[in-house]
Amino acid sequence: MSGSLSINRIVMDYKIYGRDFIILKAKGQSSVTNIGLSILNQKFDFLEEVIATETEILLKLSSEFEISDLKRLSEVELVATRNARTLELPIQFQESDDWNRVTELTGMTEQAYKEQILKTKFTVGMFGFLPGFIYMNGLASELQVPRKKVPDKYIPKNSVAVGGKYMGIYSLPSPGGWSVIGRTPLSIMDINEMPPSLLELADQISLVNIFQPEYQDLLNSELNILTYNGLT
């Protein structure tokens, strides 16, 4: 069964897969992650899970689901875009083979690339992939680097990397196909907290260049992205 559904005047196509899940697809250009978060916050008893990417929302249905619940979805109020927080993320740029890729594929020098990315205002766009992975929007097209065809087996914890239109942070070690440009000494997740991500959708992030002694000091300080920015 399929059709279209409007949540807060944003029209999406939906398709229901049996009693298993619903997929909502964005029709326009704007991201639907905030709609996903708004649905999640309702804690509907007819949903077991909500997953949102920028173009799709997947709703996993519980046994409670009935067709009339579609109406409850269309009545969801959007989470208020609260005064988005502006946060600084310290980064130590690192020598790596990935920089050769970055300079080759963008045609920029390493220095010019760093200058540009330090000027960029990023926005937390979505979660997903692995726990603690953050997708950030804002990368200008000249700074974008395609993902690797064959992913690397191991990307260390707290690596900052670029892939496609995103900049991302790997909170935990993982395989990955993005080009690593540096690392941050700050933790951006705390698995003892729910939700575990310390960042929220729409948070504004800018990179601040740090060097070795400061990197080590911050690492030892055990500050996280929020406490570093004077938030708790």
Add this chain to the structure above:
Amino acid sequence: MGSLKVIKPGLLTTIQDQGRQGLLFYAIPRCGAIDRQASSQANLILGNPASYPTLECTGLAPHLRFLTKTQIAISGAEMDWKINGKDIATNKTLNIEPSDILTGAVPKTGFRSYIAIKGLIEAHNFAGSFSTDTYLNAGGIAGRPITKNVTIEWKDEPLSDTNMELKSPALENTLQIYAGPEYDFLTENAMAKLISQIYTIRTDSNRTGIRLQGKELSIRTNINLTESVPVLSGFIQLPPSGQPIILLNDCQSTGGYPRIAYLNKSSIYKLGQVPLNGKIKLNICDLNQRS
């Protein structure tokens, strides 16, 4: 407090319950028993709630020395289980005396066995579940598979004198699938191959995904996903290699490969009992004809 000591850990033995829910938005996976039905069944035989954690034993049985009197029940794969060297029956309550030794071997049938213990196993409760997440190192015991010499403890509950005996559901190598969101990316030839060929389960499969090996499936030309999209366990992805991957409980929450099909729930449990190098066949069902 009841306890046992691990003499040999087996190939991969983890504490799993029915899994955690509601956190896929933050990419925290469900985890939990792959054959949830077998885990529940072992608990129910003992009179435990079905949701209690059990020991999921994968591919090779652990050897365990019990330190206290208790009752256990084993469901799922038949792993040639013995207590003090004597054959025992699965799917029924077994009385355990202090210093009894439970041993087993490689599966004779099935792939995953579930050991339930009377009472609640002491494990790390992470986000509402005791299931081991070996990536986050959360849940279970230190978030890791059990190792030699580890002590497993549980809160004793009064032993029961029920003689409930249940049968394991029949093993099944034909799995039911439904068309996924990108099913129509497949060429007609690939649609036919998907359900006609016998697939082999590759040995690089794990709790994040079962990798299938068969004749390559192709995607129609000029069609591709441009963005990562949400995925769930049971989804069948088709990477460029043309060899499908069936996602399992520990999988990622998003992925960039076409979601050509997905398994029905009980077929996921059945898949959990097919050994590495085992064969399966996929049978597509019409979503609209479901009760």
